[in-house]
Amino acid sequence: MEFDKDEQGLYEFIELLFFAYRDFTAGPDEELMAFGFGRAHHRVLHFVSRNPGLMVAELLDILRVSKQSLNRVLKQLIEEKFVFQEQGAGDRRRRHLFLTAKGQELADRLGAIQFEQISGSLKGFSPKAYQNICDGLLSLIADDDQKEVLGRFDEARKRSRGSDE
Amino acid sequence: MEFDKDEQGLYEFIELLFFAYRDFTAGPDEELMAFGFGRAHHRVLHFVSRNPGLMVAELLDILRVSKQSLNRVLKQLIEEKFVFQEQGAGDRRRRHLFLTAKGQELADRLGAIQFEQISGSLKGFSPKAYQNICDGLLSLIADDDQKEVLGRFDEARKRSRGSDE
DNA sequence: AATAATACGTCAACAATGTTGACATTGTTT
DNA sequence: AAACAATGTCAACATTGTTGACGTATTATT
Structure with missing residues (x-):
């Protein structure tokens, strides 16, 4: 493969x-x-x-x-x-x-x-390999949608930081 | 990530x-x-x-x-x-x-x-990165099913070699 | 103030794809 | 002969998708 x-x-x-x-x-x-x-x-x-x-x-x-x-x-x-x-x-x-x-x-x-x-x-995957998988899935998403998806990821991470600390 | x-x-x-x-x-x-x-x-x-x-x-x-x-x-x-x-x-x-x-x-x-x-x-992914993605997807498949899937992959490859050469 | 546009909700009809249960046919195994 | 296996089929129904039409606030435009 x-x-x-x-x-x-x-x-x-x-x-x-x-x-x-x-x-x-x-x-x-x-x-x-x-x-x-x-x-x-x-x-x-x-x-x-x-x-x-x-x-x-x-x-x-x-x-x-x-x-x-x-x-x-x-x-x-x-x-x-x-x-x-x-x-x-x-x-x-x-x-x-x-x-x-x-x-x-x-x-x-x-x-x-x-x-x-x-x-x-x-669990057996290295951080690098895991990163490859995430990147691969992301690039399968239609170009126009990738930005939206990443934008919502950011917002969720901001919210999570805001409530955790 | x-x-x-x-x-x-x-x-x-x-x-x-x-x-x-x-x-x-x-x-x-x-x-x-x-x-x-x-x-x-x-x-x-x-x-x-x-x-x-x-x-x-x-x-x-x-x-x-x-x-x-x-x-x-x-x-x-x-x-x-x-x-x-x-x-x-x-x-x-x-x-x-x-x-x-x-x-x-x-x-x-x-x-x-x-x-x-x-x-x-x-297209931008290295063979190694691509391999990681495939391995990742495979391991998401239920354990019992992985063997079946790989078995059919093998058969398809055998068939393909048989008809190509 | 009148009008248009926006965000949402709703009714109705229908299509694709999934489910279960029951039963028939044909061929194989015991 | 009887049981089992592989497939096909009829019917009823559930979930989730579609389009079209219309209603109701609320906001924006003219």
């Missing part, structure tokens, strides 16, 4: 991504079933947990689904008190999304499942 | 995988629409292309869906002459799956789209 237009290698890469994604999402999916939720709910919980105060429009841009599709799961999460909204201070049309204690608890549990999976899988 | 139970880094890893998978599947999805097919059809075309003579039971194990769900798309692909079946020589209950010329053409076109995406994204 080396990179150089080797057709076999490229096909293998495609399959690795498919199987990795398949097995990676399997764990949380099980846990979610107990709540009557699915993968779509997980995505909302994840991104609201990581970006507290996220607006609906931003979430739509992240998930790339129609607002009707998002609204179906978001409505459930709000009705069942996993998520709540706050009207924007400046612009009162905006709804900022946050997790309730219950929502945060579930998001954290799902995160913990994936943490174990990742650290179990990658 | 370094590997060591850094919560931020692990969350970032999760998101990278999500966005990479999202953007990686977007290309073929568009092409498939023109044929009235979806991602489920793509998976069948891909794995039959890579493993000619694959049995239905093996495909079910790869995709991890119910036979009824598979049958729906497989039936379409057979009726529209992208895939054909051959009765097993030894065990005549078995149906071995193959692509027709038309099916192979479509599978190749979809492969080409993803090839361009991958090589465009990873």
